[in-house]
Each structure stands twice: as structure tokens, then as C-alpha cells.
Amino acid sequence: MIDWPIIIEALPEFFQGLKITLILLAISMSAGFVLALPLAIARVSPNPWLSRPVWVYTYVFRGTPLLVQLFMIYYGLAQFEWVRETAAWYLLKSAWFCAWLAFVLNTTAYTTEIFAGALRTTPPGELEAARSLGMSTVQIYMRILVPSALRRALPQYGNEVVMMMHATAIASAVSLVELTRVARDVYTNTLMPVEAFGTVAVFYFVLTFSMVGVFKLLERRFLVHLRPRRSQTDPGLVPNVH
């Protein structure tokens, strides 16, 4: 039934693809995390000059498909002569950089909204307590608001990481040989759909559920204080939609 030799012969390629997928994910998520924190603080700011531009940015990038964003950057920017003459073209020439840029812009938009949502649900008491201790605004953000919000954002952020891992499959459209591209090439060369796509499915499966497991552990570690409260409401009430 299943042609094992084909799979075994292609395994090194699959592992190479796995490496590319993981690198792409790691560099996109880390940049996204760093950018999303200040943006989220701006997003919840009462000053419209700060919050509005961030809203526009997240609205546009969450409202359009990642594939379109990627193609706009990879194929689109090359259309303009003046872009090709700038120093930035040295970077934009590489498929790696384009994929990274598109993924960072995309995940930063989602992560910003996740962090902003968590900041908004800060228990008022935490803020009042911090103010009554005479902390400065910077101190309040650094010591109280951000750490507390990041904890609350953990489940949704975990979801976002898994979603982005799946989204890296789209990089196969711009000649990055990540997991999905390897599977498509194996399929084209062998014409064996079950072997090619079945193998890559196993890879994604293991990846997904290892990540889910890691985030479960993190939640257990960092969200201990939220547990008793959660058991009072019915957990089934929370729709588990991305």
C-alpha cells in the first residue's frame, strides 16, 4: 500500500524542510513579539495620535490574506525601478527576507491585538495599587501592566504561534524550500500523493502538538493564579476560535 522506500529516501529532504520551517517561524515570531509590545501599549493609549495609526495598521494587515501580503512584497516591490535602486533592494532580492518581512508584518498585527486585549482586561485593582504606591507610568508598565497582561495573553499567543507555524506553508509559494515545498516536490517527482503529503502531515502534527504541549506547561506555570477563578465559569463557554 504505502511505498516506504520513497518516504525513507525523501526523509533527509523533509528534515531539511523542517529546519527551514522552524527558522522562519523563530525569526518571525521573535521580531513580532518585540514589535507588538510597544504597539499594543500605543494601541490602548487614550491618545488618538498613538492608538489610531496602530489600529489602521492592524486593521489592514488582519483584513487581507497573508498570501497577498507576501506576493505584494516579493513580486510587487520589484515592479518599481526606484525600489530596485535603493540599498534596501539588496535585502528585498532575497526570498528569505521577503517571507520574513511579510510574516513579521502579519503576526505583529495579530499579536498587537492579542496583547492590547490583555492590557485592557487588567484588573483595575492592580493599577490602583500600583498608583497608590507612587510608581511612575514607566514603572507601572514595566512592573505591573505588561507582565500581568503577557500572562493573560499566553493562551491566545500560543494559538497565534501555532497558526503562524501553519502559515509558513505559504512560503512554499515563493521558492523557499520549507516542509510543504518539499512535500510538493516529492509529489511532483514520484506522483505518490499519500507518501508525500502523508509524511508532511505527520511532521506538522508532531510540531503542532509539541507546541501546544509547551504552551500548556507555560500556562500551568504562569497562570496558576487564574485557575480557581476559571473553574467558577463553565470552560465550555469559551469558543476556541482563532
Add this chain to the structure above:
Amino acid sequence: MLYGYLPAILEGLLVTLRVAALSLLIAVVFGLAGAFAKLSDSRVLRAVADVYTTLIRGLPELVLMLIIFYGGQGLVNSLMDRLGYGYLDIDPFIAGTITLGFIFGAYLSETFRGAILAIPAGQMEAGSAFGLTGGQVFRRIMAPQMVRHALPGFANTWLVMVKATAIVSLIGIDDMMHRANLASATTRQPFTFYAAIALIYLSITTISTIVLHALERRYSLGQRKADF
């Protein structure tokens, strides 16, 4: 406008909207089935529903689509050969919509499950006590309230799904994205075309958000809200 490709792009938009609408319909069917299976007394049904949502959570949409499009076709072919029938084509449109419906049905099953649990069980029991059949209880008591509870999750799923339709171009559906690919290859003006369809996607998102907000207001009439 758009170097004469505007009509072609708009035709593609129609395909995109058809894919999205049909996928949503299929997703609702899968979602309801999944939700009831998860809440059923049968261990087998619950297990099947769990496998379903786990499978979807574990794989990228594109990979699922390739599996169904190519693997599914192989399966259908060998089945039809064995039964002695001729050829049954899984055309990309069908494969794309079924796949999207299948994927987002898993998300909706969670939404619907939550919505069903939000309805006090006493209401269903009261319905049965009055002699309503299971179907009547669903239509008259559960469904109207489920709409209210499921609407936010449903809205979210729809918005994610509209964007996911762009991926169907990769398996050869002639949607808006595909039209933009062809137009940019021929005119060598890719930015223009991708920016144009990005704007169209953004309008779809905006219009959907407005409509769904209106619906949410309509269905939460009479709902008491806490004053903050």
C-alpha cells in the same frame, strides 16, 4: 483601468465570494454535526468529533487542501475503477470548498458547542415536557438562542475564512488571487494588481464586520447588559 484587467479581476471576485459562501454553508453543516457529536452520549461520536478537531488543529490549510485535492482524487479514482464506473472529477472548486468547509467546520463546532452549552438545559427539558420533538426543540428553542451566542465566534470564522480563500488559487481555482497572478505575470505590474485585490479583500472584511455588528445588535435585543 488596471490595464483592462478590471473585468477579469471582478469575475475572479465572484468566484472568491462563491467559494467563501459555499464553504461557509459546508462549515455550518460540519460545525453543527461536530457540536452535537461532542455533546452526545455516545463515546464513539465524541471520539470521532475529537479526532476531527484535532486533525484540523494539527495541519496547515494548504496541506489539507493538497491532501484532499490530489490524495482524494486518487482515492475516488481507485474506488470508481473498482466499482466499474467511469471517471469522477473532483474539480478544484469542489475540492477547495469542501476543504475550507471541513477546516472551518471544526472551528465552528467549538463555537456551536459553546452556544449550546450557554442555553439553560431546563429550557430544553421544558420543551420536551410540552411534547415537542427533538427537531422542534432545536428549531424553536435552541436555534434562535444559539444564533446569539454563536455570532461572535461565527463572525470571526467567516472573516478568517474569506482570507483563507486566497489559498485555493494554489490548487488551481480561478479566483481573484489567481486572476491577479495571471494579470501581473502578463503586464509585469504585480504591485498594482496585488494592491488592488488587497483593497477588495479589505472591503469584504469591512462590509462583513458592519453587517455582523448589526446582526449582533439585532440578536442581543432584550439581553440585559452589565453597565461598566
Add this chain to the structure above:
Amino acid sequence: MLRKITLAATILFASLAPASAQTNTWTKLRIGVEGSYPPFSQIGTDGKLSGFDIDIANAVCAELKAECTFVQQEFDGMLPALNARKFDMIVASLTITEERKKAVDFSDPYYDVPSRWVAKAGAFKDASPASLKGKKIIVLRNSPRAKYVADNYKESEVLLAPKETEVYLELSAGRGDIALGSSVVSSEALLKKPEGKGFEQVGPVVRLAGGSGVGIAVRKTDPDLKEKINGAIKAIRANGVYNTLQKKYFDFDVSPDQ
């Protein structure tokens, strides 16, 4: 509820394209074509396909008295789609190679043009593996040219583009140093266009080893269709249709036995 689901499922299955009752008389043919390989295959502003491949396919259909529908497919998935029976034959400038013959059957060739290197004028004096060492070569993914490059230019980098038109898009964008493509397509898609200014062909024409012209591909299980197609190609070459078509596109002979 269950009844509703069953009903929906029934409607869904009924809506699957009908089993097009393939009685193998080949009166109805679905043809896989590509769409970004000018002047052989391209898509106009109206979404209509045109080009030499398309005209040849139509001429073969007319000869076979078959009703034909075109299915547009990315080049990359062409052979898998044929074997998955998404269509019955491929007319997409597929070069006949030993490797492809393992997966599908080919008709007699219906045209033959060599490949050619293209790069910025003056960048390379020749396209030998030594000159291209460390340079980035752009070539169509899963094509015999890609294999040729992989086999002979081991010390060069390779950028695989999903469409032949994108090979030249990438070249003019500067994502690679030199491209290997069909001599006809490269002049049509790049050199004859304003963007092609400053680019030139490098070195002599390249004849790929084992490449023996461009043929129409069919599944291995349909030798009768292959014979019919061969008959049709012979007929259109004998009755002048072929020559009229090639004059429409080329000012030189592309026939396989030039």
C-alpha cells in the same frame, strides 16, 4: 437533524461533476494547458487563452472531431494532474524526456526549439560552468532545464521559478544573475519588451541531452488516445494547417524535423 445532514451530503455529492461517462471514444477531451509561456500559451485581459500550444490543441481537436475543454494548470503540477485524471492530455510545451516518459506517454513531437542563456549585456562572455561558478541561475521548476542546471552547474546557486514568465521577472528584478529558458519564450517575454533592454543572449543555443522536442502527453493507460493524436499531428502537418499556425507566431521553422 441527521436527516438534514444526509440531505445536504446527498446534494453535495449530486453536485460533483457528473461522471462524464468516459466510453473511451474520446469524443470529449479535457486538455491541460499552462497560460504563462508566451507565445505558446498565454492568457489575455479577457481571461482567454491563446498561443501556439492552444492553436495546435484546437487543430488536433478539430482533426479528432472531439469536443475540447481547456483546463488551466500551474506547470508545476501538470504531470500529477494528468495522472490524477484532472484532464486527458497536456498541450503545454512539454519537452519529451526519459524521466517524464516514466510517468506519462508522449505523442510524436509537434515542435522543437532550443534553450538559451539570457543575462545582463556584458555580464558573461560564455555560460560555461566555470564562468557561472558562485552565480545564481534562474530556471523553471521541475523542467528538464532545471535538471540540466542541477546536473551540470553544481557550483552555481539555483533559483527555481514556478512559471517561465517569472524566470524573466526574477531576472530583470535582479534576483539572479543569468537565466536558462526557451529561446523563443525568453525573446518574447523579455528581450522584445522594453524591460528587456540591456539584456542579451549568452553563448550558443543549448540542446538538452535526451530532450527530443515537445510533445503532447497522455496517460500510460491510454495508448489509443496517443495513436489518435499522432494521426492528427501527421494530418495537420500534411494539410498545411500546421504551417499556417507556425507562420502566425514565428518567422523561423519550429517544426521538429527542421
